[in-house]
Amino acid sequence: MKRYTVVIYSENQIGLLTQVANIFTRRSLDIWSMSAGASAIEGIHTITIVAEGVEKKVHEAVQQLEKRVDVVRVFLYEDEEIVYRELALYKVPTEAILQAGDIEEILQHYSAKIIEINKSFAVISKVGTTGQTQQLYEVLGRYGVMQFQRSGRVAISRERQEPLQKFLQDREKENE
Numbered sequence: 151m152k153r154y155t156v157v158i159y160s161e162n163q164i165g166l167l168t169q170v171a172n173i174f175t176r177r178s179l180d181i182w183s184m185s186a187g188a189s190a191i192e193g194i195h196t197i198t199i200v201a202e203g204v205e206k207k208v209h210e211a212v213q214q215l216e217k218r219v220d221v222v223r224v225f226l227y228e229d230e231e232i233v234y235r236e237l238a239l240y241k242v243p244t245e246a247i248l249q250a251g252d253i254e255e256i257l258q259h260y261s262a263k264i265i266e267i268n269k270s271f272a273v274i275s276k277v278g279t280t281g282q283t284q285q286l287y288e289v290l291g292r293y294g295v296m297q298f299q300r301s302g303r304v305a306i307s308r309e310r311q312e313p314l315q316k317f318l319q320d321r322e323k324e325n326e
Contacts, residue, residue: 153182154208155232155305158197158215159189159222159314166220170197173214179203183236185302190312194222200303225313227305234305238283239265240274240290241297247272250293260286271296 160166167186174181182200189196201208208226215224244267247253257263262276276286283300307313 151180151202151204153200153202153229154205155227155229155234155303156199156201156208156212156215157225157227157305157307157313158199159191159194159224160197160218161193161220161222162195163220167197169218170199170215173211174199174201177203177207177211179207179211183302185304187304189314191314194314198303198305223314225307227307232305232307234279234303235277236280236283236303237301238276238278238286239297239299240276240287240295241271242274242290242293242295244269244272246293253293256286256289260289262286 158170167184171181171184180202182202184197184199186195186197188194201211212224212226215221257274260276260282261278262274264272265275266273274286274290276283278286280300280303287295287298309316
């Protein structure tokens, strides 16, 4: 099975995330991550979902989503069609990283940084792909990762113009 990124542009409606998740669940699609937030267009929000499943089922979910009144447009992408990142936070014991002596090299190698440190623990931040954040997790494992959290994917298309903006412009021309 393959992973797909589905980007949904919608009005911000209460309960929409639950309804979207249900559309994927009914088609036996496995949601790997889901993130939501404001888009570049005022009043329009973006929901980015990474789902794994059969291509036909993913296309069916996209078609079902496009039928909703509160959904402006849905775009389906494969990894090579987008630029995406995730944020990962790692909590590690301060004493362990101070004793190791190589934490600066590790942080530099993985383009990560310490964003908070106290007597008990340090919080390390890393922005990257799932594979990159997982690699750092494995390296930090030798220090005893106390807590680990990874965000959902945020993505933009590799197209020159914002796909939703292009869609809205085309729709406006048709209505003239």
